[in-house]
Amino acid sequence: MIITDLEECNKNKVKVYIDERYCFILYDREIRKYGLEKEKEIPDALVDELTNSFVKKAKKKAMDLLKNMDRTETEIKRKLEYSGYTEEIIEEAIEYVKSYHYIDDLRYACNYIHLKKQIKSRRQILGELKQKGISDTDIEEALFAEYDNEEEAIQREISKKVRDVEDLSRDEKQKLAAKLYRKGYGMDLIRRYMKLDS
Numbered sequence: 001m002i003i004t005d006l007e008e009c010n011k012n013k014v015k016v017y018i019d020e021r022y023c024f025i026l027y028d029r030e031i032r033k034y035g036l037e038k039e040k041e042i043p044d045a046l047v048d049e050l051t052n053s054f055v056k057k058a059k060k061k062a063m064d065l066l067k068n069m070d071r072t073e074t075e076i077k078r079k080l081e082y083s084g085y086t087e088e089i090i091e092e093a094i095e096y097v098k099s100y101h102y103i104d105d106l107r108y109a110c111n112y113i114h115l116k117k118q119i120k121s122r123r124q125i126l127g128e129l130k131q132k133g134i135s136d137t138d139i140e141e142a143l144f145a146e147y148d149n150e151e152e153a154i155q156r157e158i159s160k161k162v163r164d165v166e167d168l169s170r171d172e173k174q175k176l177a178a179k180l181y182r183k184g185y186g187m188d189l190i191r192r193y194m195k196l197d198s
Helices: 028-034 044-067 073-082 087-099 105-116 122-131 136-146 150-161 170-182 187-194
Strands: 003-010 013-018 021-027
Touching: 013 028, 021 028, 021 044, 044 073, 044 087, 073 087, 105 122, 105 136, 122 136, 150 170, 150 187, 170 187
Parallel strands: none
Antiparallel strands: 003 013, 013 021
16 A cells, blocks of 8 residues: 555644545544555555544544534534544544444434524424435324424414414414424414415
8 A cells, every 4th residue: 555645634633644545534643653655555454554543533533523412413413524533534433333232323313403493483483494404204204203292383383473363453464474484384284373365
C-alpha cells in the first residue's frame, strides 16, 4: 500500500490517503512517529493497527454522543463524518451501537411524537422527523402508534385561544385560521373546527 497524499486539514491534523483512498486523520506528531511520507509504502500491519484504533474511537464517540440524549442514526453519522471518520468506520460504529439498541429510529420517532404532539401539528412533526433522517416507514409507524388524533390537537389549540369560535368576528376567525395553517393543520380541518364558510 502506498501513501498517495497527506493533506493538511487544520493546524496539526493531516488526512492520510492510501492508494488514492481517504483512510483516516492523524496528528502531525503521529505522522512523524510512524515516518509517513507521500509516495512511500505503508506496512499493512500499521494500516490495520490504525484502522482498528479509529474503529474503537468512532464507537466511543458514538456512545458519548448518545450518553446525554437520544439521537437518530443519521445524526450520529453526520457527527462522525464531521469528525473525519470514513464511511466504513462509521458503519462499524453504527452497527456497534445498534447491537446494544442504543440507536432505534422508530423508538426515537415515537418518543419525539409523544413529546411534541401536544404543541405541534402532524405535518410539522412529520417534517421535523424527516429532517432528522428518519425513514418514511418508521415515521408512519410511529405516527400510527403515537399520534392521538389531529382533531384533538386542533381543538386544544383553538381552546387555548378562545372559549367558543362563535364569539369571534370573521376577521378574528381568519387570523386564527391563518395561525393554525402556519402550524401545519390542513384547511379542511381548520374550516370544520373554526366554522368557516367555504
